[in-house]
Amino acid sequence: MTSLSPYDTMTPVARAAYRAQAAAADIAPLPRAVKDDVLLAVADALEVRTAEIVEANAKDVARAREAGTGESVIDRLTLTPERMRAIAADVRDVVALPDPVGEVVRGSTLPNGIDLRQVRVPLGVVGIIYEARPNVTVDAAALCLKSGNAVLLRGSSSARDSNAALVRVVRDAVGGAGLPADAVQLVPGEGREPVRELMRARGMVDVLIPRGGASLIRTVVEGSTVPVIETGTGNCHVYVDARTDLSMAVDILVNSKASRPSVCNSAETLLVHQDVADAFLPLALDALADAGVTVHGDERVLAHAEKSRATVVPATAEDWETEYLSYDIAAAVVDSLDSAVSHIRLWSSGHTEAIVTTSQAAARRFTQLVDSTTVAVNASTRFTDGGQFGFGAEIGISTQKLHARGPMGLPELTSTKYIVTGDGHTR
């Protein structure tokens, strides 16, 4: 009889985290060229083995259809050879991004002659809990590998066959390149217990990033001892200032609301300065009507309803805090820019707020006072996006203030360490 090692007595989730830690230690010091070569191998493998992945995906899609899942969700779940080419192209885009690891963030020689450098290092083990879309599996793996991290992936059960196939292909490519395949793992096990265990794996997992609906994110935030980066809820506002370009304001409003209502950077509330309400609202309500948007208006907005083509229903307090993610928008007339700011401070999820104004003073005050990840001046809320910001693929949009805020790219997947170099220095 031999005695059990700690590994033997661990749960499957703890073992996965343990192996991820070991893999993370191996890949952390790798130079960029090695990591880029692996990512190119991953991209190639995703294309070469497309048939295998699409076949696995077909099982998920069939299960979803049987369960009566809506077509828009099924569409997001579905992988085709064309989509696989796009996913592989995304991985190659990550190859083109600079490697954040090793960057000297600060550096100086201290008065006593010590050289102090603060350098970027990988976080270590990143846990990602996400819903539906299987392309997230590959995006997350590619971003974590590039930034020298190991990743533990927990997708939704509705995509389990797709995710298993994708991760198998990625791991084969990583292992084939001589790197530890355990740098990319699915969290093992069914149901909620493995997720709960992951959430309590402080010391083994360095950060958890939940991506998905509000209830998933709330569960992870409230139950984790592992540090969490909260992502995604977007109750975004468009504020039309007293001094504004009416046609620009209509364009930005419609684009912010209706270009893709299901995403977190779409607008959910319109606020209009009272001085411009009579001029703006008739144009805005008709434009929203033409875009198929239902307006949930306060009394002063409702007063304009009859003269427009729009469907305007009375707003309740609930409307101000709702992230519709649909062709609906709440709308109110406010007395001043400061009233708009107060409304936003009270109700916004702190994602993105836009002002449309011709006044430099108003733009300055709005950007100073609004406390959200992104403040847009004369631009659509839809620009809050890692790709739009030039960060490449994004691992999520942080709506908290700690560590990362707004779209998260590669640098947000790193920490730092200080290197203190002396020649026998003591205190």
Place this chain on the structure above:
Amino acid sequence: MTSLSPYDTMTPVARAAYRAQAAAADIAPLPRAVKDDVLLAVADALEVRTAEIVEANAKDVARAREAGTGESVIDRLTLTPERMRAIAADVRDVVALPDPVGEVVRGSTLPNGIDLRQVRVPLGVVGIIYEARPNVTVDAAALCLKSGNAVLLRGSSSARDSNAALVRVVRDAVGGAGLPADAVQLVPGEGREPVRELMRARGMVDVLIPRGGASLIRTVVEGSTVPVIETGTGNCHVYVDARTDLSMAVDILVNSKASRPSVCNSAETLLVHQDVADAFLPLALDALADAGVTVHGDERVLAHAEKSRATVVPATAEDWETEYLSYDIAAAVVDSLDSAVSHIRLWSSGHTEAIVTTSQAAARRFTQLVDSTTVAVNASTRFTDGGQFGFGAEIGISTQKLHARGPMGLPELTSTKYIVTGDGHTR
């Protein structure tokens, strides 16, 4: 009968957080000059009202003596006119530090012509839970004010009269300068319940920073939904490499261990490469003996005990993970640099590890592989300190990887926001 506002129905802790949020919104946009003037007024008031503060402190000290508290704790609790001058001087040092708020961290013009800027902004409401030393009260308030944050302070009950007096003086000075006094508040209420409430005040408190013993920190980390920055536990290592300057290694070892054993950046474990053990250990054991240090050695260290003046007791597994904070050190001989790294990865709290070596290759490998907030090459572990690093006073030393790692100065008390400026841009 009038209806109750939400404020009226809040608990005292929630009210404090609510008022802190309002104060935070007021002070966030203040320019540096206004904040510096307030801090100078605070420093002056601390000196002018020293008698009042020392008198309150005397009550805490008397209570501590009655409770049979040890002299070293009583010493740290005690405020004297001289210490008050030092505390006021610390506040003036914060005045001299650059204001992190408004710094443009990144900026570029996107291909579509949008101007993108990422600027530093205050975190908002910072909660600090700390033990014993009342000077932390003033340090924390000064650093938070300078960085545009409101602060909720929760000191230990043993310093409650001192903290109440200090905060009264600070608030009077802040209010006297026309700023909201609620930017600096003590968390109201007695016992643990107010702390528990603070820990669950996500959305009202932006970050919690626990400073103190391991059990306090664990409680906050495990029970909080508010994002936490873990601080301070330091199981720091000194590794003496095969190629080394023996006399430098002895100096660094003794300084790291014995210059101030009670602090988190003091060394707790010595690791010696086997090739240098016979030459180094006799010198090291005698030097540690002369500094009054007891050595908890592995077998190969014990083998050198007889020939030295040192007290060497056998080490158990527990010694490798112990933060003694006393004149004790664990010591082991390791087969290689990589063995030292493995030992450190297994047992270290990730605070600070030092290598003493003449080999450039060893220094490079050690700094690459060791995953701690600070890696020191030929320098004492004691340099991991905000003051030593030139950051001014520090709000703590983060031992986690998220948001901040190592000594935290003013920039670590900020977040960022993106400003997107277009001229009607839509997607």
